[in-house]
Amino acid sequence: MTKKYTIGVDYGTESGRAVLVSLEDGKEIADHVTPYKHGVIDEYLPESNLKLDYEWALQHPQDYIEVLQQSIPEVLQESGVHPDDIIGLGIDFTACTMLPVDKYGEPLCFHQDLKNNPHSWLKLWKHHAAQDEANRLNEIAETMGEQFLPRYGGKLSSEWMIAKIWQILNEAPEIYEQTDKFVEATDWVISKLTNNLIRNSCTAGYKSIWHKQEGYPSKEFFQALDPRLEDVTETKLRGEVVPLGTKAGELTEEMAALTGLQSGISVAVGNVDAHVSVPAMGVAEPGKMVMVMGTSICHLLLGDEEKHVEGMCGVVEDGIIPGFYGYEAGQSAVGDIFAWYVDQAVPDYVKIAANEEGIDVHQWLEQKAATYKPGESGLLALDWWNGNRSVLVDTELSGMLVGMTLQTKPEEIYRALLEATAFGTRKIVDAFHQNGVEVNELYACGGLPHKNKLLMQIYADVTNRPIKIADSFQTPALGAAMFGAVAAGKANGGFDTILDATKNMARIKDEVIQPIPENVSIYEKLFQEYTTLHDYFGRGENNVMKRLKSLRSKN
Ligand SMILES: Nc1ncnc2c1ncn2[C@@H]1O[C@H](COP(=O)(O)OP(=O)(O)O)[C@@H](O)[C@H]1O
Numbered sequence: 001m002t003k004k005y006t007i008g009v010d011y012g013t014e015s016g017r018a019v020l021v022s023l024e025d026g027k028e029i030a031d032h033v034t035p036y037k038h039g040v041i042d043e044y045l046p047e048s049n050l051k052l053d054y055e056w057a058l059q060h061p062q063d064y065i066e067v068l069q070q071s072i073p074e075v076l077q078e079s080g081v082h083p084d085d086i087i088g089l090g091i092d093f094t095a096c097t098m099l100p101v102d103k104y105g106e107p108l109c110f111h112q113d114l115k116n117n118p119h120s121w122l123k124l125w126k127h128h129a130a131q132d133e134a135n136r137l138n139e140i141a142e143t144m145g146e147q148f149l150p151r152y153g154g155k156l157s158s159e160w161m162i163a164k165i166w167q168i169l170n171e172a173p174e175i176y177e178q179t180d181k182f183v184e185a186t187d188w189v190i191s192k193l194t195n196n197l198i199r200n201s202c203t204a205g206y207k208s209i210w211h212k213q214e215g216y217p218s219k220e221f222f223q224a225l226d227p228r229l230e231d232v233t234e235t236k237l238r239g240e241v242v243p244l245g246t247k248a249g250e251l252t253e254e255m256a257a258l259t260g261l262q263s264g265i266s267v268a269v270g271n272v273d274a275h276v277s278v279p280a281m282g283v284a285e286p287g288k289m290v291m292v293m294g295t296s297i298c299h300l301l302l303g304d305e306e307k308h309v310e311g312m313c314g315v316v317e318d319g320i321i322p323g324f325y326g327y328e329a330g331q332s333a334v335g336d337i338f339a340w341y342v343d344q345a346v347p348d349y350v351k352i353a354a355n356e357e358g359i360d361v362h363q364w365l366e367q368k369a370a371t372y373k374p375g376e377s378g379l380l381a382l383d384w385w386n387g388n389r390s391v392l393v394d395t396e397l398s399g400m401l402v403g404m405t406l407q408t409k410p411e412e413i414y415r416a417l418l419e420a421t422a423f424g425t426r427k428i429v430d431a432f433h434q435n436g437v438e439v440n441e442l443y444a445c446g447g448l449p450h451k452n453k454l455l456m457q458i459y460a461d462v463t464n465r466p467i468k469i470a471d472s473f474q475t476p477a478l479g480a481a482m483f484g485a486v487a488a489g490k491a492n493g494g495f496d497t498i499l500d501a502t503k504n505m506a507r508i509k510d511e512v513i514q515p516i517p518e519n520v521s522i523y524e525k526l527f528q529e530y531t532t533l534h535d536y537f538g539r540g541e542n543n544v545m546k547r548l549k550s551l552r553s554k555n
Pocket residue numbers: 012013014015293294295296334335336337338339340362363366446447448451452455
């Protein structure tokens with residue numbers, strides 16, 4: 001029998017990538033990245049050039065189709081694998097990345113008469129303009145004693161489905177009215193591939209307040225939010241919710257022509273970039289926290305019971321791997337903070353030096369920063385450049401740096417930013433561990449572990465835990481490919497369960513990053529200082545960050 005393969009497509013914040021994977025051992029045979037033509041739309045709407053408000057972040061749905069059209073033929077060509085030998089396809093996506101569609105499943109922003117309305121567009125996960133709605137939602141849920149609230153760490157984020165839908169209803173009721181369904185982008189792309197619009201239990205559970213036994217919150221709750229939302233789950237959120245690994249359908253003729261794959265191959269239901277990475281790293285038991293480290297970090301953990309942890313994004317039964325409670329937490333900006341510094345605040349001499357040495361600015365700063373000891377710079381930062389999604393769940397918080405003098409160097413600031421994100425992760429690790437959801441080891445994947453060794457050592461030191469690193473550069477895509485193999489099933493050369501796929505296809509490096517004891521003790525002191533600032537600015541004692549943001553929006 002010839003060797004068989006699957007394809008995973010990972011939809012990130014800036015680009016989508018396809019990876020062709022061997023079923024035998026999970027080895028990646030070929031990969032290809034397609035940057036989104038429109039990128040993140042956060043200033044002006046395409047074509048109309050309409051100015052967007054602060055905190056908006058949209059995307060163009062057509063960019064996702066172009067990823068399929070460009071990257072799948074590329075991986076087929078590069079690998080030389082015959083399309084007959086590809087048995088399945090899976091995708092993963094950022095979430096909650098959602099869009100309104102019409103009764104044919106077409107995005108409303110494709111309608112000529114609606115495209116100039118920003119609310120007809122697809123809202124990216126990091127669209128933060130629904131904070132007022134999220135605040136109201138949390139207040140009402142708390143007053144009504146809603147049982148679901150503790151499952152989401154006590155607060156739902158403005159990044160999620162209901163806050164985003166409510167913002168559309170408040171600001172563009174005509175768009176709400178014309179929406180047949182609100183869907184996650186991951187489910188929408190699957191509907192394009194298979195002609196079947198079906199909801200996956202992962203995004204429904206973590207992002208849309210859906211529960212395996214209880215379904216969505218009651219009509220009374222939605223009525224209390226806004227009488228116009230009373231029926232929202234039966235109308236605009238209607239549709240079957242199915243477990244991860246389910247076959248959504250088969251590749252249509254049209255999509256086969258677009259991608260170069262054979263029509264009829266199995267396509268798995270949509271999945272999330274963070275969650276798919278857990279089986280792809282071979283993690284199939286409690287105690288091992290997977291960190292998907294890129295522009296943001298998502299922290300994923302398995303448990304045997306449902307526990308409630310401050311600020312976690314959610315606990316969902318079967319939300320990551322069937323048979324376990326899946327926990328998710330996260331930081332809304334990590335790599336994005338380093339990118340901000342490099343793009344907006346690094347002096348020219350650094351850029352010139354990096355250029356002369358033939359390395360990028362991150363690498364230059366990392367090399368210099370690595371020569372410092374913990375605490376040596378005298379700097380400390382709060383990692384809230386994109387709000388706080390870890391224990392505080394508040395997108396109105398902002399970044400801060402303390403301790404600068406006339407001697408402060410760019411690499412010291414860079415190091416303080418790396419450390420601040422590690423302290424943010426430590427908050428999350430402690431919140432779980434101290435609430436009975438053990439975190440004994442860390443597993444890291446995503447772009448950052450491969451790009452920045454210093455960062456990973458700082459994470460090991462700050463959390464005082466060993467870190468194992470993914471062997472794959474494309475862990476989410478590998479995970480998506482594994483779910484594609486599960487959708488195909490054993491009878492077709494795939495696997496019957498994701499655990500079977502994990503045994504055969506998951507890969508991590510042999511090298512383990514161990515904490516360095518002398519660094520651990522200094523970071524412990526710095527973490528106490530971080531905690532003091534964190535609570536002072538983040539828990540209401542001094543709301544200066546919120547006051548500044550509100551002054552800004554009045555101008
Ligand atoms: N050497 C580096 N050190 C730290 N961060 C880096 C480095 N090079 C790039 N980055 C950051 O990595 C992030 C991209 O991570 P990646 O995992 O590739 O993307 P995504 O999160 O979109 O999947 C960007 O935010 C960028 O600023």
